[in-house]
Amino acid sequence: MNKIKERITSSPTETKEWAEALAKAITPPKILALFGNLGAGKTTFIQGLAKGLGIRGRVLSPTFIFIRPYKLSKGYKFYHVDLYRLDSEKDVEAIGLNEILQDKNAIVAIEWPEKIENLLPKGMISIKIEELDETKRKLTFY
Ligand code: ADP
Ligand code: MG
Numbered sequence: 001m002n003k004i005k006e007r008i009t010s011s012p013t014e015t016k017e018w019a020e021a022l023a024k025a026i027t028p029p030k031i032l033a034l035f036g037n038l039g040a041g042k043t044t045f046i047q048g049l050a051k052g053l054g055i056r057g058r059v060l061s062p063t064f065i066f067i068r069p070y071k072l073s074k075g076y077k078f079y080h081v082d083l084y085r086l087d088s089e090k091d092v093e094a095i096g097l098n099e100i101l102q103d104k105n106a107i108v109a110i111e112w113p114e115k116i117e118n119l120l121p122k123g124m125i126s127i128k129i130e131e132l133d134e135t136k137r138k139l140t141f142y
Contacts, residue, residue: 036131079106
């Protein structure tokens with residue numbers, strides 16, 4: 001993987017602002033893979049992303065339902081996917097993820113993308129979030 005950008009944020013707000021700016025620079029179809037441990041800030045990042053895409057209201061972690069869909073303007077969609085509880089790549093079909101990954105009108109942000117390593121498309125944006133201390137995170141874009 002080629003590192004294209006690296007950034008350290010000092011608060012959840014700063015992480016969200018970064019994601020918000022990224023959201024304004026992307027158009028469907030686009031897949032963003034968010035790598036990082038539990039509590040790293042993947043959901044926080046996606047909240048900023050959603051805000052930048054014009055989604056109002058609270059973006060909750062979809063941990064128990066895997067996928068949360070949101071409507072965007074122009075008929076576009078945003079999908080927040082959290083695969084933390086996915087047991088096997090075989091279950092991807094059951095949760096309807098295949099169609100979502102191929103949706104040309106969608107922006108898809110995936111937490112725990114390593115769970116579907118073999119299904120991840122080329123050309124996606126990968127973002128790794130590392131916890132440096134309580135409030136500092138290193139975001140690496142590939
Ligand atoms: P994940 O989805 O990776 O499990 P969350 O986004 O749910 O992580 O949680 C990240 C936690 O870390 C939140 O409680 C958030 O407030 C906190 N946090 C502290 N500093 C930062 C930062 N710089 N960027 C993002 N989150 C941060
Ligand atoms: Mg999360």
